Amino acid sequence: MQEYDIVIGLEVHSELKTNSKVFCSCKNQFGQAPNTNCCPVCVGLPGALPVLNKKAVELVIKAGLTMGCQINDLAVFERKNYFYPDLAKAYQISQLVRPICLGGQIELEDKVVRLNRIHLEEDAGKLVHCSAAIGTLIDYNRGGVPLMELVTEPDISSADEAVEFLTRLRQRLIYAGVAECKMEQGGLRCDVNVSVKKKGSKELGQRTEMKNLNSFKSVYRAINYEANRQIEILENGGTVVQETRKWDDNHSRSVSMRKKETSSDYRYFPDPDMLAVEIPREDVERIRKTLPLMPDQLRKRYVEEYGLSDYESEILTREKALSDYFNEVLSFYNNPKEVTNWILTEILNKVKDLSEEIAISPSDLAKLLKLVEDKKVTRTNAKEMLARIMENGEKLEALEKEYAGSVDGDALRALVETIVKNNPNAVEDYRTSDTPEKVFRWFTGQVMKETRGKANATKAEEFIRELLK
Ligand SMILES: [Zn+2]
Incomplete structure (x- = not known):
């Protein structure tokens, strides 16, 4: 283990805190009955046209400003083409060439992690795996929920650092009011790229990617498992294959899912339904002023x-x-x-x-x-x-x-008198001791004990001092 460096890059998806979805006016709301927050746009019916939610763009700008990103003055949306049952259009509206934010960084205790970019895209629906008899059902409520994707540079070198990074990122998004990051609801999900290389070597090793990890614990375990798996392959003279792997939290292992796609596999092209978004500097400054x-x-x-x-x-x-x-x-x-x-x-x-x-x-x-x-x-x-x-x-x-002071006045005075009368040795101690305050505290303790703490403390102390004179 000591002879290798681990190199980690993260792609973090957070659902943005908007009222409506990113390209239609359906509600962005978790926990509704399946397929009730849907319309022709977010289930991708032919001819339905997307309309961009301005608030979602503003939230990504806000997120970027908390991390020192450069905000592009023109942002462009592309189609990322792939088929998956939870993606009805068979493409996702995303950003490749001109994302909203570029660069930026998050400081950890011992290092700075550089960011590559933050862009805006739409979430997909959700597959619900039922019994064998029913099969898999699709809930499109989540389809079209605004999603912010943040990509780091490969600056992270351990599972601990990855968790520290995610902790700080999550804090920033919540503090800025950008996202709620409810991990149990899938509000913050993380893809982890891991590779290993000989210690000190400049050349990066072949990396693998694990998608959709939704707890810090599984990120931590998945990184350690994957790094060890790769090191073992190299130690045995093998080669690491570039691929997407699925992390199985129940069995604490990752299994091969598919050979890794590159961006050209997605046939990105500018979405003809989406205008490029101009981001005036005045807007950026106005948003900067709202940062808490x-x-x-x-x-x-x-x-x-x-x-x-x-x-x-x-x-x-x-x-x-x-x-x-x-x-x-x-x-x-x-x-x-x-x-x-x-x-x-x-x-x-x-x-x-x-x-x-x-x-x-x-x-x-x-x-x-x-x-x-x-x-x-x-x-x-x-x-x-x-x-x-x-x-x-x-x-x-x-x-x-x-x-509050339920034992007070004459009753309290009478009680203090009794305690003083019944404890002549303590009274003598108080008068002769080098540390009379200690004895004094013993008396207040007695009063509180007798009244079960319900004496007016100020009055009690006053009476004790007076009677001990
Ligand atoms: Zn909709």
Whole structure:
């Protein structure tokens, strides 16, 4: 393994977040009854004409701007001809010669991965394999959904880097509002090109391609499997064949599918139904102004302005939903360090994954932290309240009444007096000890224990100090 370099290039397809499809007005919506979001255009009936969805073009430009791409001033659509049952027209409208975006890059921890291009095309329908008796059915709902294809240069050298690249790309697309990247719905799919070469050699090895991987885990496993397979072939004196292979996640192996096509096999030609798209510079600048902060910019802000650690800011920005949540809590309660502590410990240990909706609203979390700050409830109580809100759906207002300073005033004073009276040794300790604060904390602990944490903490401390004098 040490004697070889692995060379990886990725082609990543993301479904764009538009209301309608890319060449017709059918809805772009996942999970509808089969073949209900279809029209003559997206099932390719003869004579039906495509009309370009401007929003889809804008989203590709937006994606490109987040990765430093050059935006072409003229984009052209070609037909990519091939037959497949889920592609009713027997061609896909795609882009070859003049894509919307060229170049660009994504920075990883230890390297920069250059992009070759980003272009716009249409998704195909979906084959649904049923029982042997029924056979395979076709659902055309996905046909014509706008798809962005991003092609990298072969700059990636390990499965880990491939996953890191995809993680950063996914973040950017979600942050920019370009795509939702729901991998379980096929919203982000990846073709992986892998080749190996002798360490340090300039000459690239023969590559193979694995199509349509739809989880980071299968990308990771497929790359390692394929690199090892190729190395084994070379070690045994064989040659790697250029081909498309199918990754079988259940059996953790890839199998040959077909000999690799080249672009000439697709007989690309300019689509006579599609006008070339002019992209004025004013439009590009207008779109640039709508770009929100990207995760790396947010991380920088969290570290430099809020004083968070790299680790904290990395977790908070991993999912857009979480950084949005954090920012919103801060808009009600501007104490980044304290909010971060609560989110990273008490909140995240109650959710299954970071993109999950958090079962306490940002304003309620802010109110709860304010109650702690004002010493209306203790930290321990606040943690219990948070758990009851998030796990049982209880209301903050009701819990506040239950917890906040319910033992107060004369009753609290009487309780403190009793505790002081019953513990003369501790009182003596407090007066003679070098560390009276430790004894003081023992007394507050007793009060909280007796009241099950429901004492007004500020008042309790006041009474204890007074009675211990
Ligand atoms: Zn349609």
